[in-house]
Amino acid sequence: MECDIRDAALADRGRARILWADRHMPVLASIRSRFERDKPLKGIRMGACLHVTTETANLMRTLVAGGAQVALCASNPLSTQDDVAASLARDFGVSVFAIKGEDNATYYRHLASVLDSKPMITMDDGADLVSLAHGDRRDALQTILAGTEETTTGVIRLQSMAKHGVLAYPIVAVNEAMTKHFFDNRYGTGQSTLDGVIRATNILLAGATVVVAGYGWCGKGVAMRAKGMGAHVIITEVNPVKAIEAIMDGFLVQPMAEAAGVGDLFITVTGNKHVIRTEHFLAMKDGAIVCNSGHFNVELQLEGGLYDIAVSKTAVRDFVEEFALPNGRKIYLLAEGRLVNLSAAEGHPAVVMDMSFANQALSAEWILQHRASLGKSVHVIPEEIDVEIARIKLDTLGYRMDTLTEEQRRYLASWQEGT
Ligand code: ADE
Numbered sequence: 001m002e003c004d005i006r007d008a009a010l011a012d013r014g015r016a017r018i019l020w021a022d023r024h025m026p027v028l029a030s031i032r033s034r035f036e037r038d039k040p041l042k043g044i045r046m047g048a049c050l051h052v053t054t055e056t057a058n059l060m061r062t063l064v065a066g067g068a069q070v071a072l073c074a075s076n077p078l079s080t081q082d083d084v085a086a087s088l089a090r091d092f093g094v095s096v097f098a099i100k101g102e103d104n105a106t107y108y109r110h111l112a113s114v115l116d117s118k119p120m121i122t123m124d125d126g127a128d129l130v131s132l133a134h135g136d137r138r139d140a141l142q143t144i145l146a147g148t149e150e151t152t153t154g155v156i157r158l159q160s161m162a163k164h165g166v167l168a169y170p171i172v173a174v175n176e177a178m179t180k181h182f183f184d185n186r187y188g189t190g191q192s193t194l195d196g197v198i199r200a201t202n203i204l205l206a207g208a209t210v211v212v213a214g215y216g217w218c219g220k221g222v223a224m225r226a227k228g229m230g231a232h233v234i235i236t237e238v239n240p241v242k243a244i245e246a247i248m249d250g251f252l253v254q255p256m257a258e259a260a261g262v263g264d265l266f267i268t269v270t271g272n273k274h275v276i277r278t279e280h281f282l283a284m285k286d287g288a289i290v291c292n293s294g295h296f297n298v299e300l301q302l303e304g305g306l307y308d309i310a311v312s313k314t315a316v317r318d319f320v321e322e323f324a325l326p327n328g329r330k331i332y333l334l335a336e337g338r339l340v341n342l343s344a345a346e347g348h349p350a351v352v353m354d355m356s357f358a359n360q361a362l363s364a365e366w367i368l369q370h371r372a373s374l375g376k377s378v379h380v381i382p383e384e385i386d387v388e389i390a391r392i393k394l395d396t397l398g399y400r401m402d403t404l405t406e407e408q409r410r411y412l413a414s415w416q417e418g419t
Contacts (some may be wrong), residue, residue: 002071002117003089004097004110014087021054024350026396027358027389028058035066040365042067045143045187047119049111049129050150051079051342052098055353057087060094070118073110074098075125075267076295079342108132115140122147126295131150134161134168136336146367146374148271148360149391152185152216153271153295155378162377170374172363177381179327179355179389181217188348188356190221192341193267193293194229200319200334200344203265206230211263213256215242216272218293222267223270234259236275260284267340268292268299277301278309281323284331291334292339295415300337319344356388 015219022029035041046068050056056072063070074080074096080100088094095117097110111129115137122129122144130147133140146169149155155175161167174180195203210231212223222244225235235246236256243253256276260266261284268275271294278301284290290306293301307313310323312332319335333342347353362385367374394401406410411417 001091001093001095002096002097002113003095004099004113005085005089006099008086008090010083010293011086011090014081014083014085015091015157017054017081018057018061018084018087018092018318019160019261021350022058025058025354025357027354027392028361030392030396031358031361032058032062032065035062035361035365038345039067040368041124044068044121044364044368045117045119046070046121046123046364047117047129048123049075049114049115050123050125051075051347052080052085052088052096053081053342053347053353054084055347055350057084057092058350059360060088061092062357063364065095066361067391068121068364069117071095071114072098072339073114073129074102074107075105075128076339077102077104077344078338079347081346091212092331107185112137118143120145121367123150123360123364124148124154125150126156127282130154130158130161130171135165135305141168143405144169145173145371148172148174148367149378150174150180150356152218156271158378167376167378169373170260170367170376171378172367172381173378174356174359174363176181177359177386177389179386179393180359182341183276183352184348184356185217186221186224188352189218189269189293189341190225192348193218193222193269194225194346196293196319196343196345197265197267197289197291197334198289198339200291200317200340201332203289205265208232208264209262210233211236211256211259211266213266213268213275213299214294215239215246216271218269220245220249222269222293223249226267227251231265234263256280257283263288269294272300274301274305275299278305281309281331282304282325282327284329286329287331287332289334290337290341291330292337293339295339297337297339301332302333302337306331306333355389358392359386362389
């Protein structure tokens with residue numbers, strides 16, 4: 001089995017951590033047991049481009065249990081957990097091509113290695129594998145039947161490809177499942193982003209002014225958790241509806257040009273480009289900390305921005321770089337502007353990834369069952385599957401809920417009964 005990993009000797013530690021995460025992923029474990037018995041993915045080659053974490057490892061185990069042959073590369077050069085990569089290769093029969101800190105050339109070589117395995121289903125987080133298969137590696141399209149996409153940023157890219165008629169195979173947008181974005185994007189990003197900031201810097205959030213750019217599900221989670229830890233939170237937005245939501249959730253909303261001068265910590269989660277630019281860096285206070293938790297490292301203007309105006313750059317801690325500006329102030333950049341939650345911490349906790357990756361596993365099965373009727377567009381996983389995941393999750397969390405009585409069911413289906 002082909003692999004390119006940092007160090008095979010890390011496998012024992014990786015295995016122990018994968019099994020720890022598995023304790024918090026009961027929905028995925030139940031799917032894995034059924035997959036082991038029924039083998040719904042038998043004979044299917046799968047190519048995955050995901051953050052190589054303990055949670056992803058449990059998804060890979062599930063696909064292998066279902067009979068798939070799996071090749072995996074990283075969906076970000078800094079998010080790989082090298083011990084997990086080692087264990088996946090040694091213990092779980094996965095071809096892994098991922099090394100934490102790999103340069104861009106290696107990152108793309110690893111994507112190409114996954115396409116070399118001639119996948120029939122792609123599983124992306126950010127659509128880099130799909131993009132490569134539609135660009136320099138169109139040969140891969142000969143074997144690909146369909147794919148799945150994990151994240152908002154990837155779904156936006158794929159919808160644009162479908163709209164322009166260039167998407168060559170159907171994709172299931174896992175992100176659109178309720179059991180994915182309501183939980184992973186909000187509670188997962190909320191906690192893991194602050195975890196990344198705290199591990200990198202050890203700053204106190206109580207009393208700090210935190211500027212969160214973007215009030216989508218991820219921004220909501222980050223803002224809510226920062227507020228919970230005692231920070232004063234300012235939201236920047238371009239969408240008036242989301243701006244009102246932020247105001248009524250109790251936050252101050254300001255343009256970045258105003259927030260730049262008052263923030264102690266800046267976190268971008270917009271999915272858009274150059275949200276913090278040269279003029280904002282120059283307006284920041286001495287000691288301001290800047291990071292990104294959106295999928296791509298484009299939200300901060302670094303090339304043509306911070307990197308160009310800085311008079312010096314010094315590494316001060318793991319994942320913290322100091323930039324001295326011509327105005328005499330110093331700005332601190334975390335994790336080179338890449339996803340701070342996966343670079344400086346471990347990504348979302350297993351409890352939420354359980355539901356996200358249950359959707360991934362069931363989407364792979366659903367694609368195979370329905371592939372004859374799926375158009376070359378972006379599909380949403382059926383609501384019954386989504387609700388079934390929620391039902392199992394609720395049950396495994398140890399909670400019960402009410403069910404509709406027959407009278408209530410009839411009432412909801414009727415229109416005659418009024419005052
Ligand atoms: N995306 C965010 N957190 C993640 C995790 N723990 N594993 C895989 N992908 C992630």
